[in-house]
Amino acid sequence: xxxPAPLLITKSSGEMAPYDAEKLRRSLLRAGAEHDxxxxxxxNVSGRITQGMSTRSLxxxxxxxxxxxSHRAAARYRLKQGILDxxxxxxxxxxxxxxxxxxxxxxxxxxxxxxxxxxxxxxxxVADKDAQHFLVECKYHNTPGRICDVKVPLYIKARFLDVxxxxxxxxxxxxxxxxxxxxxNTRFTSDALRYGQCAGLRMVSWDHPExxxxxxxxxxxxxxxxxxxxxxTKADKERLLQLGLVLVRDILDRPEVLHDALIRGPRITQxxxxxxxxxxxx
Numbered sequence: 087x088x089x090p091a092p093l094l095i096t097k098s099s100g101e102m103a104p105y106d107a108e109k110l111r112r113s114l115l116r117a118g119a120e121h122d123x124x125x126x127x128x129x130n131v132s133g134r135i136t137q138g139m140s141t142r143s144l145x146x147x148x149x150x151x152x153x154x155x156s157h158r159a160a161a162r163y164r165l166k167q168g169i170l171d172x173x174x175x176x177x178x179x180x181x182x183x184x185x186x187x188x189x190x191x192x193x194x195x196x197x198x199x200x201x202x203x204x205x206x207x208x209x210x211x212v213a214d215k216d217a218q219h220f221l222v223e224c225k226y227h228n229t230p231g232r233i234c235d236v237k238v239p240l241y242i243k244a245r246f247l248d249v250x251x252x253x254x255x256x257x258x259x260x261x262x263x264x265x266x267x268x269x270x271n272t273r274f275t276s277d278a279l280r281y282g283q284c285a286g287l288r289m290v291s292w293d294h295p296e297x298x299x300x301x302x303x304x305x306x307x308x309x310x311x312x313x314x315x316x317x318x319t320k321a322d323k324e325r326l327l328q329l330g331l332v333l334v335r336d337i338l339d340r341p342e343v344l345h346d347a348l349i350r351g352p353r354i355t356q357x358x359x360x361x362x363x364x365x366x367x368x
Contacts, residue, residue, distance in 0.1 A: 094138060095141055105132075107128050110127075110128055119152055123155050162310065164314050164316070165311075169311055170230060171228075171320075174228055178311075178332055180210045187213050189307045193215070200212065205248065218262065218265065219262055220265050221246060225268065225269070225271075226270070236275060239285065243266065243281075268288070269291075309333050310364055312331055315334060315337075317360045318357060322348075326347050
């Protein structure tokens with residue numbers, strides 16, 4: 087008798103991949119679900135998956151069950167979607183990346199115009215730490231299937247070389263080092279990674295590198311985008327982003343802004359409670 091065909095799911099890119107129950111379990115645990123709850127959710131979801139089901143549908147099933155058990159864990163599980171919801175422009179994502187770097191001890195400036203040898207360039211994030219200077223370009227996508235191909239690091243490298251040519255002429259920069267970064271909230275193609283690493287760019291995506299990926303940096307810092315909060319509507323999130331907030335923690339630091347974002351009455355209490363829950367250490 088032939089073995090049963092593997093259960094395949096459809097990724098956001100359209101590719102098919104085997105369903106991995108252990109990967110789902112790890113993502114639930116990383117979000118803060120209790121072990122027993124994670125096991126029950128995985129068992130329930132595994133029994134309902136059909137051949138070719140989208141990862142989006144799988145996520146919705148798992149999220150719905152997790153939300154019934156823990157709002158805090160559900161918000162953390164929603165992290166990837168929360169970052170996709172930072173749009174539609176890329177500016178909130180740039181501010182989000184800047185806040186992550188600031189937490190890691192960098193001094194940062196967002197949207198700086200930097201002089202190049204040939205032309206001036208607007209750099210998404212300029213960061214400094216010790217004797218190092220970094221030019222950070224952020225490539226934001228608001229749909230999960232979009233990826234950065236090799237054209238993106240090629241373009242970033244060309245801009246970096248123009249800036250570097252001028253930067254090294256400044257006497258004050260003689261003993262300092264300069265590096266270019268490329269940060270995306272989705273993924274790189276293999277060619278993009280190969281070129282970027284060969285060209286000396288620091289490449290950071292949702293899951294690359296293993297101990298310095300965007301997901302890893304967020305987990306380590308505990309800085310979650312406010313778009314993770316389930317108690318906020320899409321309109322709430324857009325207004326809060328326009329008011330300059332980007333992190334869940336910002337809501338706790340500036341709760342009066344909720345009123346400016348037209349959030350009223352008992353909803354304010356709920357949003358603050360959810361924000362406190364997601365920021366609470368495990």
